[in-house]
Amino acid sequence: MAQTPPAPQSKKDPTMDDVTVGDAAVSDIHTARLPSVDASIYPRGGLDVLSREEVMRLRDASAGGMHELLRRCALAVLTTGSTADDPRAAREMYPDFDIHVLQQDRGLRLELVGAPGMAFVDGRIITGVAELLFAVVRDLVYTSVELAPDYANELGTSAGITDAVFRLLRNARVLHPSQPNLVVCWGGHSINRDEYNFSKATGYELGLRNLDICTGCGPGAMKGPMKGATIGHAKQRRLQTRYIGITEPGIIAAESPNPIVNHLVIMPDIEKRLESFVRMGHGFVVFPGGVGTCEEILYLLGILLREENAHLPFPLVFAGPTSAAPYFQQIDQFLRLTLGEAATARYRIVTGDCAEVARQIARGIRDVREYRLANKDSFYFNWSLDIPLPFQQPFVPTHEAMAALDLHHGRKPSDLAADLRRAFSGIVAGNVKEEGIQRVEQYGPYQIHGDPDMMQALDALLRAFVAQRRMKIAGDYKPCYQIVA
Numbered sequence: 436m437a438q439t440p441p442a443p444q445s446k447k448d449p450t451m452d453d454v455t456v457g458d459a460a461v462s463d464i465h466t467a468r469l470p471s472v473d474a475s476i477y478p479r480g481g482l483d484v485l486s487r488e489e490v491m492r493l494r495d496a497s498a499g500g501m502h503e504l505l506r507r508c509a510l511a512v513l514t515t516g517s518t519a520d521d522p523r524a525a526r527e528m529y530p531d532f533d534i535h536v537l538q539q540d541r542g543l544r545l546e547l548v549g550a551p552g553m554a555f556v557d558g559r560i561i562t563g564v565a566e567l568l569f570a571v572v573r574d575l576v577y578t579s580v581e582l583a584p585d586y587a588n589e590l591g592t593s594a595g596i597t598d599a600v601f602r603l604l605r606n607a608r609v610l611h612p613s614q615p616n617l618v619v620c621w622g623g624h625s626i627n628r629d630e631y632n633f634s635k636a637t638g639y640e641l642g643l644r645n646l647d648i649c650t651g652c653g654p655g656a657m658k659g660p661m662k663g664a665t666i667g668h669a670k671q672r673r674l675q676t677r678y679i680g681i682t683e684p685g686i687i688a689a690e691s692p693n694p695i696v697n698h699l700v701i702m703p704d705i706e707k708r709l710e711s712f713v714r715m716g717h718g719f720v721v722f723p724g725g726v727g728t729c730e731e732i733l734y735l736l737g738i739l740l741r742e743e744n745a746h747l748p749f750p751l752v753f754a755g756p757t758s759a760a761p762y763f764q765q766i767d768q769f770l771r772l773t774l775g776e777a778a779t780a781r782y783r784i785v786t787g788d789c790a791e792v793a794r795q796i797a798r799g800i801r802d803v804r805e806y807r808l809a810n811k812d813s814f815y816f817n818w819s820l821d822i823p824l825p826f827q828q829p830f831v832p833t834h835e836a837m838a839a840l841d842l843h844h845g846r847k848p849s850d851l852a853a854d855l856r857r858a859f860s861g862i863v864a865g866n867v868k869e870e871g872i873q874r875v876e877q878y879g880p881y882q883i884h885g886d887p888d889m890m891q892a893l894d895a896l897l898r899a900f901v902a903q904r905r906m907k908i909a910g911d912y913k914p915c916y917q918i919v920a
Contacts, residue, residue, distance in 0.1 A: 622656025642667020652680020750799020
């Protein structure tokens, strides 16, 4: 029996902060087109030493280059702060936007045509937006080198993929050999006001404990912890702070970076993005979210359930306001049914007490520090964590691949987690990634098959996400999947 959840009525996004820009409310900025701007900007730092070949990689759209990808990612960061989650919305609002990479004797120049006016103040690009734009160019150039055909054999091995992830992060200058203090915060882009405020209050408590924040860089639960941490850091008079946003090309077009991100990293695909989180992070907090958050949970638990990783300290807390207790209860029941009781030993659930969340994470990070000192592992990159190849290989969510997922009991928990993660990844693609949206429009919803009890639990979980408006920020949600028991 194929089951498709009903679509709820739309309502105003509850995660928007009550601030204004000029005479316009922030929520109004993204419903009315702002003036466009033509501008020339000059990157500073590593981008002024690009080779001619690297510049050509960016300029050469006709020969399979990256111009269209650069254009999409650049437009996303130029609309930083947008809460829309439709990858085509910004392009429709600024159809004439283009970006050109020019080589000069003194370095690189970016020419912006028809750029969103919201990225400029009195004719000058906002500094933070410019930094994120430079990060886009930097990462796309370096990725074209690291993932070139010359590296095909290396990228077919687990160790080779991990080395590529390390090099991409090192080139982005986010690997700091300092004391462990990086907290990865996962959670939904579409959450309610109570959950957003809790994520912000938790970020404040983490900031008071001198902990830096890493998220998926978008709105909602990815913005809240960063915003709260800015106040905590300010009270502690910390000047060198890190608010790291890690994304990938298919996501950034739908989820523009939030304005607090000061280190943006664009990984080439979702699998390398996930590996970046777990290699860099010292503690993990999961706030309420939707299918993307479940994908992250299953990825991490699938790795931690492997015997090779059983001894590793890995602080993981599921956290939210008291009202989120039923949400986490349903997540917990789903994990017990699919991955077994062993999975529940790897996380703690804390609701209604953001200070306790921060205390547990701080204690866990101290354990991480002691373990890595004893085992001579680096603080900035978790080399000891064993990540098997099935968790690293890119999954392309075609209809055939989604229908072929092996979602049945009797498999090793880590293997089942890998396929469950792919199922949620496909739904994410159908919800917010342009390629996935186009597949669903052309061929209809994805069909997901498996054992009846597992499919019933999955269907109940997804129906709850739809009812709680965790799938999309605005508009009626049309499901991109069918559960087949």
